[in-house]
Amino acid sequence: MEAYQVPSEAVTFEEEIKKSRFITYLAPASGVDMAKLFIQQVKDQHPTARHHCWAFVAGAPHDSQQLGFSDDGEPSGTAGKPMLAQLMGSGVGEIATVVVRYYGGILLGTGGLVKAYGNGVQQALKILPTRTQVPQSEYQLVCDYPQLSMVEKLLQQVGGSIVRADYGANIQLVLSLPSLHIEQITGKLRDVSRGTLLLSPVE
Known part of the structure; x- marks a missing residue:
């Protein structure tokens, strides 16, 4: 799982084509639920618009499990698909x-619609600020109390975080760690603890 770009904020692009107003909204959406919430918010904002066509890539750019699109009443294939194609082509x-x-x-015809919807997204992507997202995975780690500060220091160095901590006879941690560096992190933990700190993936 490689690092990829994600939107750092929402942007809007607007144009008029043959008297039709097209307003393109792009926004961050980490997960399908967040994408659907955003779509609903835009619909609520424009209750009198004829169409609210949408598309999303709600996970990593090549995660086909989290894609979606809709023509919302436009002729089939003229809106949602060209919009999704622009998103997927952007690598965001x-x-x-x-x-x-x-x-x-004024009717635009199927070719005109494909161009209008695809171009709106293309232009919005040009002005979209992005940041790098490093995929994270969750791991369990059991440590003794004196080892906690050592673990926290290592997490700071590698861009990881503690998701949950249960304090008992020892500390049971759930950590969120960058997937790219798991081997390196495992090695460091082993070295600093003389082999007592071992990561195990959260099932």
Whole structure:
């Protein structure tokens, strides 16, 4: 799992084509639920618009499990698919887009619609600020109380965090760690603890 770009904030792009107003919204969406919430918010913002077409890549850029799109009443294949194609071509993950159309009375034809919806997303992507997302995985680690500060120091160095800590006879931790560096982190823990600190993946 490699690092990838994600939106650092939402952007809007607007244009008029043959009297129809097209407003493109792009926003961060880490997960399908967040994408759907964003789509609903845009619909609520524009209750009188004729169409609210949307697409999302709610996980890593090549995670086909978290893709979705809708033509929302436009002819099949003329809105959602070209919008999704732009998102997937950008290599940006955890992103959702909605294009709101206020119909201006002039038909654009299927080719015109594909161009309008695809181009709106393309232009919005050009102005989208992004940041690098490093995929994280969760691991369990059991440590003694004197070892905790050592573990915390290592987490700071590698960009990991403690998700949960249960304090008993020893400390049972659930850690979120960058997937790319697991072998390196495992090795460091082993070295600093003389082999007593061992990571195990959370099932």
